[in-house]
Amino acid sequence: xxxxxxxxxxxxxxxxxxxxxxxxxxxxxxxxxxxxxxxxxxxxxxxxxxxxxxxxxxxxxxxxxxxxxxxxxxxxxxxxxxxxxxxxxxxxxxxxxxxxxxxxxxxxxxxxxxxxxxxxxxxxxxxxxxxxxxxxxxxxxxxxxxxxxxxxxxxxxxxxxxxxxxxxxxxxxxxxxxxxxxxxxxxxxxxxxxxxxxxxxxxxxxxxxxxxxxxxxxxxxxxxxxxxxxxxxxxxxxxxxxxxxxxxxxxxxxx
Amino acid sequence: xxxxxxxxxxxxxxxxxxxxxxxxxxxxxxxxxxxxxxxxxxxxxxxxxxxxxxxxxxxxxxxxxxxxxxxxxxxxxxxxxxxxxxxxxxxxxxxxxxxxxxxxxxxxxxxxxxxxxxxxxxxxxxxxxxxxxxxxxxxxxxxxxxxxxxxxxxxxxxxxxxxxxxxxxxxxxxxxxxxxxxxxxxxxxxxxxxxxxxxxxxxxxxxxxxxxxxxxxxxxxxxxxxxxxxxxxxxxxxxxxxxxxxxxxxxxxxxx
Numbered sequence: 036x037x038x039x040x041x042x043x044x045x046x047x048x049x050x051x052x053x054x055x056x057x058x059x060x061x062x063x064x065x066x067x068x069x070x071x072x073x074x075x076x077x078x079x080x081x082x083x084x085x086x087x088x089x090x091x092x093x094x095x096x097x098x099x100x101x102x103x104x105x106x107x108x109x110x111x112x113x114x115x116x117x118x119x120x121x122x123x124x125x126x127x128x129x130x131x132x133x134x135x136x137x138x139x140x141x142x143x144x145x146x147x148x149x150x151x152x153x154x155x156x157x158x159x160x161x162x163x164x165x166x167x168x169x170x171x172x173x174x175x176x177x178x179x180x181x182x183x184x185x186x187x188x189x190x191x192x193x194x195x196x197x198x199x200x201x202x203x204x205x206x207x208x209x210x211x212x213x214x215x216x217x218x219x220x221x222x223x224x225x226x227x228x229x230x231x232x233x234x235x236x237x238x239x240x241x242x243x244x245x246x247x248x249x250x251x252x253x254x255x256x257x258x259x260x261x262x263x264x265x266x267x268x269x270x271x272x273x274x275x276x277x278x279x280x281x282x283x284x285x286x287x288x289x290x
Numbered sequence: 291x292x293x294x295x296x297x298x299x300x301x302x303x304x305x306x307x308x309x310x311x312x313x314x315x316x317x318x319x320x321x322x323x324x325x326x327x328x329x330x331x332x333x334x335x336x337x338x339x340x341x342x343x344x345x346x347x348x349x350x351x352x353x354x355x356x357x358x359x360x361x362x363x364x365x366x367x368x369x370x371x372x373x374x375x376x377x378x379x380x381x382x383x384x385x386x387x388x389x390x391x392x393x394x395x396x397x398x399x400x401x402x403x404x405x406x407x408x409x410x411x412x413x414x415x416x417x418x419x420x421x422x423x424x425x426x427x428x429x430x431x432x433x434x435x436x437x438x439x440x441x442x443x444x445x446x447x448x449x450x451x452x453x454x455x456x457x458x459x460x461x462x463x464x465x466x467x468x469x470x471x472x473x474x475x476x477x478x479x480x481x482x483x484x485x486x487x488x489x490x491x492x493x494x495x496x497x498x499x500x501x502x503x504x505x506x507x508x509x510x511x512x513x514x515x516x517x518x519x520x521x522x523x524x525x526x527x528x529x530x531x532x533x534x535x536x537x538x539x540x541x542x543x544x545x546x
Contacts (some may be wrong), residue, residue: 073400079387156385163345164383167456168446169369169401 059251063181066173076179084145084180084246085187089194091144092137096195099132100124100202108211120213121221124203129196129230130289135282137195138241141188142274146249149180150270153253154263162254177250181243188242189235196231233289240285241278248274294357296321296454296486297342302351304337311337312348313510321453324480324487326501326518328494328532330541334510335490339458342488343377344368355454373401376447376485378476380459382439384431384446390417391427394445402450416449417442419482420475437468441475448479455480457489461496473499494533497521506532508541 104124111117153176156162165172200222207213248270256266295318302315311334319325329335340346342353344360353360360371384393394413398404404412414424420441431439440460447455460476461469473496480487480500489500497504498518505515506529514526521533531539 071400159381160379160383161385163340163343164377164379164385166345167343167372167375167377168397169372170396171365171369175400 055255056247056251059254060247062173063177063247063250066171066178067182069174071174073175073179076175077182080179080183081187083148084141084183085191088141088144088187088191091140092191092195093198095136095140096128096133096199097202097205099136100128100199100204101206103127103132103199104203104206104211108207117211118221120203120207120211121218122225124207125200125222125226126230128199128203129226129234131234131282131286133196133199134192134234134237134241135278137192138188138238138245138278139275141191141241142245142248142271142278145184146245146252146270146274147267149246149249150253150256150267151263153250154256154266157253157256158258158263172254177246177254180250181246184242184246185239186242188245189238192234192238193231196234229289233285236289237282237285240281244277244281245274248277295319296323296356297488298352298354298357299338299342300352302338302341302348302353304334304341304346304348311510312341312351315351315507315510315512317505317512317515319486319488321486322484324477324489324500324502326489326491326497326504327507327512328492328497328504329490329507330492330532330543333507335492335507336458338507339456339488339490343375343456344372369401373397373450374453375456376450376452376454377456378440378443378447378458378460380462382431382436382443384439384442386431389428389430390422390434390442393431393442394449396446397450412449413445416445419448419479420445421471437464437471440464440468440472444472444475444479448483451483453485455483455485455487457487457491457500459491459493460489460500461491461493466495469493469496470499472496476500492532494521494535 104120107120107123108117111119153162162172162176165175204215204218207218208215252266252270252273256262297319299315299317302312303310304312315334315338327335327338337346341348344363348361355371355374358371360368363371385396388396391410391413392399394416395409398409398412399406410427414427417424417427422438422441422445426434426438431442434442457476460472464472477500487500491497498521501518503515504518504521505512506526507513508528514524514529516524521529524530524533527540531541537543
């Protein structure tokens with residue numbers, strides 16, 4: 036086998052995939068900004084993506100905040116900086132860990148669910164049926180999911196920020212001997228509006244990625260159980276990688 | 291054959307990679323007539339139907355509905371053309387997340403923006419036309435048997451009284467009695483609506499029941515067409531083999 040040919044084939048495949056995702060994303064954006072808008076579908080997706088993800092996001096945030104407080108305390112103790120626990124937990128959760136970890140959990144839960152549902156709809160000809168019923172699947176299926184993710188993920192991250200900071204607070208006050216009111220005061224004084232806002236902007240971008248990857252891989256799902264299974268896996272993996280890549284780009288833009 | 295057919299297909303080609311599925315299909319269907327296309331698996335029946343429905347874009351050829359070329363139409367115009375269509379899918383293709391009446395009324399509520407109350411009334415009327423009681427209206431598709439799901443699919447296809455009906459393997463997977471019920475319902479509805487119908491099937495009792503005419507597709511081309519009552523005397527060895535369901539003859543599947 037010619038290694039250069041293999042590299043060429045892989046490169047062309049990658050470029051083709053990027054082109055396909057870009058075109059798909061563009062069609063989704065057009066569907067989002069042009070009627071018809073299916074409000075009932077958007078409501079359903081808000082419930083599914085937002086409300087039903089609360090336990091996953093909340094648990095992730097509380098344990099992350101708690102572990103972060105312990106690590107910062109341990110690290111800070113090496114140069115007498117234990118008192119920075121509330122500050123660093125606050126900034127770490129709002130700017131980075133809240134949006135990234137919550138979105139990764141949502142990539143697992145939401146991207147997978149969207150890809151599986153749309154993939155199964157494709158396999159059972161439900162997407163063809165939509166077209167024969169004069170309904171564009173981009174308007175009916177994909178736009179509502181992306182709109183819901185754009186709204187729900189920042190809200191979930193905001194909740195994750197609060198719960199994450201609370202996780203740090205709980206450990207700091209119960210195990211590390213911090214004074215409760217002082218911890219809260221330090222956190223509030225240190226965190227700026229931009230810390231929270233930049234995290235929420237990231238969350239909106241990650242929400243778009245999460246829903247887009249679920250829709251794209253579901254839309255391009257292969258036949259049968261294996262095809263749907265592969266679409267689900269690809270949706271989660273690609274969403275996670277794109278979240279990390281987008282996080283780096285946004286962080287370098289925001290610092 | 292009229293000079294102005296409802297559906298006119300000429301020289302239709304469609305390939306998937308190196309596989310040339312449709313190899314120059316020519317087919318006209320007059321208004322109010324029911325044509326059944328028979329043929330074995332993989333001969334291009336479904337690709338033909340999906341091309342007419344606008345779900346697949348042919349590589350070459352022409353498809354005209356009421357004299358209007360439909361290949362390459364922009365999505366909005368394609369949706370408008372699709373409003374003339376009613377389609378019964380092989381597996382029903384019902385939306386799992388919606389109730390039965392919401393499935394039946396889907397086009398009314400989503401494409402025609404009809405108020406839900408009125409749409410539900412029309413859906414229940416359409417359900418009654420295919421012998422489905424009102425009691426099923428709020429159930430989910432998964433709660434119905436295969437035959438009942440087919441009837442829901444049929445109700446969804448006819449609810450807007452479309453000019454053209456398509457049936458994709460309407461009796462596949464059904465027991466013979468349920469299949470006969472579906473065939474009778476299809477025939478009744480096509481006649482009552484005065485619709486033009488194209489069905490694809492490999493079920494001969496179904497083809498005889500539903501069709502005014504039968505055409506056979508083989509290797510991507512129409513190789514025979516005639517009145518449904520002539521199917522047993524087609525004078526075509528391919529059709530004879532297919533109708534008899536014989537493994538021996540010019541269609542050789544034994545070689546794989």
